[in-house]
Amino acid sequence: MVHISDGILDPLLWESGWVITAIILAYTLSKMKIEDVPKLSVITAAVFVASLIHFQFGPTSVHFILNGFAGVTLGLLAYPCIFVALVLQCFLFQHGGVTTIGINTINMGVPALLAYLLFKYGMRFDLGIKQKEILFGTLGGGIAVALAVLFLSIELATTGEEFFEVAIFVATAHIPIIAIEAIFTGITAGFLATVQPELLCRR
Amino acid sequence: MISEIDRYAGLSSPIHRWDPRLRIVSILALIFSVVLLYNLTLVTIGMIFSIILVYLSKIPFSFVLDRLKLVFVLVLPFFLIIPFTTMGTDTGVEIARFYGITLSYRGIEAVGFAAMIVLKALTSVMLIFPMIGTSRMDITIKALEGLHLPNKLVQMFAFTYRYIFVLDDEFVRTERSLASRGFKRRGDLYTLTTVSKAIAMLFVKSYERADRVFYAMRSKGYSGKVVTLHEFDSGRQDWINAIAVFGFAVLLQVAAMSGAFSIYGGI
Amino acid sequence: MAAIRVHDLNYTYPDGTAALRNVSFVIEEGESVALVGPNGAGKSTLLLHLNGILHSTESREAVEILSETVDPKKVHKMPKKIGIVFQNPDDMLFMPLLGDDVAFGPINLGVAKEEVKRRVKDSLDLVGLAGYEERVSHHLSGGEKKRAAIATVLSMEPEIIALDEPTANLDPKSRAELIDILRRLKGAGKTLIIITHDVNAIPELADRVIVLDKTVVADGTTREVFSDTETLLAAGLEVPTIMQFFEVLQAFGYPCDVLPLSVEGAARNLTQTMEEGAGHIHLHLHEHTHREVNSALGKYRHHHRIAADSGHP
Amino acid sequence: MAAIRVHDLNYTYPDGTAALRNVSFVIEEGESVALVGPNGAGKSTLLLHLNGILHSTESREAVEILSETVDPKKVHKMPKKIGIVFQNPDDMLFMPLLGDDVAFGPINLGVAKEEVKRRVKDSLDLVGLAGYEERVSHHLSGGEKKRAAIATVLSMEPEIIALDEPTANLDPKSRAELIDILRRLKGAGKTLIIITHDVNAIPELADRVIVLDKTVVADGTTREVFSDTETLLAAGLEVPTIMQFFEVLQAFGYPCDVLPLSVEGAARNLTQTMEEGAGHIHLHLHEHTHREVNSALGKYRHHHRIAADSGHP
């Protein structure tokens, strides 16, 4: 649901989406070592597969979005990974649109980067609790999705007054997803901290 | 199990024979052009042209329609909501009011606008089939390299695509093992916790697999660049196809700017 | 009572691969059965039908477990009856701690907390991993993981246990220990169905062998199936090494009708033959020995002459 | 010239697991060596040192391949000398098409295009996958994937080929075919180093066995190593089935000093013994037979008595 289909947004919005995504991509790709490609690809594939999982929670059926999770595990490189995942999702499953890949990447990727920063700096605080990963994982996961939905709603709302109600509808529909992602990211961050700490991005 | 977009890549059609590089660029141009239109008639013409392309590609319509269903479900709310909602009531007839939201009917214009959005979304997705579905995904990815996309990005596409299938299998096996130990997905916290842990484990395993894959690549002489034997060549027919499709995309824009086909002004 | 009854089971994967065709067999309670067949024969596919994970509309009532038709909607109720150990233990271990993994099944079955704890302990004891509750499953060695996966199924205390290639990738000692665990389960009266490519382990594990190659091509006691070399070879299989060797011995004039399958069986066979033959056995070269030996060796054409190894200096 | 020279190699994983300790051995060109050891012995870890993928500062010059010290910075130059086949073929088949996977190595080595094509074809032919260039690797069967992984290494035409558990999970026929491929490579003069848990395959594959258990605990000809049962058992290993059985035969009075390792070797051993013993062999029960048989059986304590199997009706 967080992907925007073609033809809905104002052209100016999705055109600038491409420009901004191209800039962030260029920057993050320059930070990426060629040796990282296999590792990032396999994790991207895992994010991709996991985000196909439909999940019945209460009355709603949702699927994971995992942008917060990508940020927490991949750091800056979450951005190109989300881009690749969205492109493949569009072309393999027709989720989302072609022209909107740029703006969709911003909607998912920028919150992912913020989740990463939150997690990274959060972990530096000495809170006197044992598993800080769970706390900051939960925060990062929840905030990343909340921001993605916020971006989406703003974009819809500014496209035209026709979309204002749609924006509100979309935002409300995502509230349970925010909760689920928060719990998910918290649990996985705690899990990784015990099983494979190097997978959590603290750089 | 993930079903594949390139299931019908093995067919033979003019579209299949078209150089993938030119095919991707031309059809992509067409998609952008259609989405940029704000004119129901032109969008409809674009849609008809797309249907012709799908027909030429010999990809069964049943396959395309099956995939379009999902898009339709996603854009349908717009079709239903837009004609009936607005912020003020000055442009439409109020039908009902609840929780402070006003339901009103804004007439034929709004219906046309909603139809246009739905058509654009469907057209652009439909064009994906002749664009991507007519050659195997790996050839398509190689074509991206031929189009001078950054090497790192092309490699990420290639590896990600490859491992989606491996990891999907892996997750299916995990799900089966969950089920065979009495687990049933319900809408509760226990389910969420369990699924989360299973996914976390998928990541841990993927991470380690990535290490081994990288080791394997290195021991096969990988030093940062993936090169393959595949070569593309574009002949006269490829360029004729490209000019036809690209030309059509440009034509749509020219028509839109000239104001022809305009039914109702503003939109 | 029949533990497993499969009647005319067919299965085709969504991509059109026909994996199972008209599969039928019955396994009684307390039997231990080896399921063998070449790669891609549909063995794992068959296993997944036993608790309803895989199913098809064409074979709606094809599988009965403990006299009850398997209902694909009730997979989660099946573990009380049948537990399945997957080939790859990594697919079965997804909790941070091993104790959680072993407790997972019983908790889903709604077993009371104290009882869960007891079962976790007992299952880990049985597979030789006592005290491993707090270990991170992901860091165990290959052999340990394999045993852990079995413990996760044992804790559900199923009547029937089905295992997919339990000895693959194990070192000989771990393999022997695993065979031991399986024999103990068999001793405790469980019904076992074991998929394996390890023909030398079958005589130790199973009373009966079913050969699957999309359909059931042979089904009988271990001895019967291993006597039908033609069917076995046609399915890309082999008989145990000792059995191959006793065919060679026969060519040298060793008197025996029924070939032993394992080293222990062979020792007992020799003793019995001698006791019947007045305390000794006489092997000799005769006119046709050479030809017969070669034909016995050639039968298992997979194998090749090794110049260096005659055991003579 | 030494193909592989490992001198005092130590390796500890970043998490503190000491995987290799003072490992030293030399393998000459043209030798074929089996590397055995229990699960977690460090076999795979050792393999990854052979071309510099894994390395540690403490053992900087510990590995020499074809008389040149392995430089971890030049891993990508190594495939001309040594090719490594990983245990899991999924890790080795990462390109979209099988043909690309097989071409991957030679292209990276800068081989000319026509030559690459020839090599791809030849390698696929050799492993019995002729015409599979255009196949998608994730749709191959287990056995096919395994062979494909070997082809991706053969195409680089390395002098030395190292394989990690090449026969695991294969059905007996595919296993025999794989053994055949390896024997052909050996015949073609390649140096082979093969990690395996499959002791019955070793006599067919290797002239020499190295037993690793974090450090080298035994190293000698196949026969020598298999004669040292104590060391083997201590490392959780076993001798081939036929050898176990010939110890039993000895207890029955079979005269032989050197035990055969395979069925073929056993047949030749019998023929030779008879020829030396005037055309016949005499086996008999004597006072100590029973005790000796039991002690021979008990030696490989991994195995257990099977009541049903004596080969007598």
Ligand SMILES: Nc1ncnc2c1ncn2[C@@H]1O[C@H](COP(=O)(O)OP(=O)(O)OP(=O)(O)O)[C@@H](O)[C@H]1O
């Ligand atoms: N998910 C799937 N989709 C399509 N085909 C499949 C799938 N899983 C298995 N197959 C095919 O079904 C057939 C039977 O597969 P199965 O895994 O049951 O074989 P198996 O007897 O267990 O082989 P192995 O000894 O190699 O484990 C094979 O041809 C296989 O390629």
Ligand SMILES: Nc1ncnc2c1ncn2[C@@H]1O[C@H](COP(=O)(O)OP(=O)(O)OP(=O)(O)O)[C@@H](O)[C@H]1O
């Ligand atoms: N990436 C890793 N990080 C930490 N420890 C590891 C890693 N890989 C392996 N180990 C440990 O190092 C030891 C040697 O592992 P290795 O994989 O080399 O064993 P092996 O002899 O190949 O065993 P097997 O027969 O089970 O394949 C084991 O104790 C293993 O748990």
Ligand SMILES: [Mg+2]
């Ligand atoms: Mg199987």
Ligand SMILES: [Mg+2]
């Ligand atoms: Mg190993």
